Amino acid sequence: HSVVRNALFCLETAAEKENHVYTKALMAYAFALAGKEDKRKALLGSLEKEAVKKDGSVHWQRPGKEPEVDLPYYRYRAPSAEVEMTAYVLLAHLTTQPAPSQEELSFASLIAKWISGQQNPNGGFSSTQ
Numbered sequence: 001h002s003v004v005r006n007a008l009f010c011l012e013t014a015a016e017k018e019n020h021v022y023t024k025a026l027m028a029y030a031f032a033l034a035g036k037e038d039k040r041k042a043l044l045g046s047l048e049k050e051a052v053k054k055d056g057s058v059h060w061q062r063p064g065k066e067p068e069v070d071l072p073y074y075r076y077r078a079p080s081a082e083v084e085m086t087a088y089v090l091l092a093h094l095t096t097q098p099a100p101s102q103e104e105l106s107f108a109s110l111i112a113k114w115i116s117g118q119q120n121p122n123g124g125f126s127s128t129q
Helices: 002-015 021-034 037-050 080-094 102-117
Strands: 052-054 057-059
Touching (some): 002 037, 021 037, 021 080, 057 080
């Protein structure tokens, strides 16, 4: 459809500009769904440079965010927007044709580890998103 083609053109144009990490995560997933492998890989490469790699896991956070407080008996939970954007990056890694490479699956497991660590005691997250 011309509407989808025009939307993809709009996203491709926007991807050439400097974007917020959240926007890059959404676009990487959109390009993955559209089968635009070169754009997906380029955005994932850019996102990997901004990743927070800590304690054997990987996630993304907003630029300029205050560092998390390390207190005894306190488990930090990230804001819902950070869980959401990290989940979009995970989806972008796993949504590729014909299938994700072993390297992508290994990296995706580090992302999934962080996301699962954000669950509350009831198995949910801080937001319904």
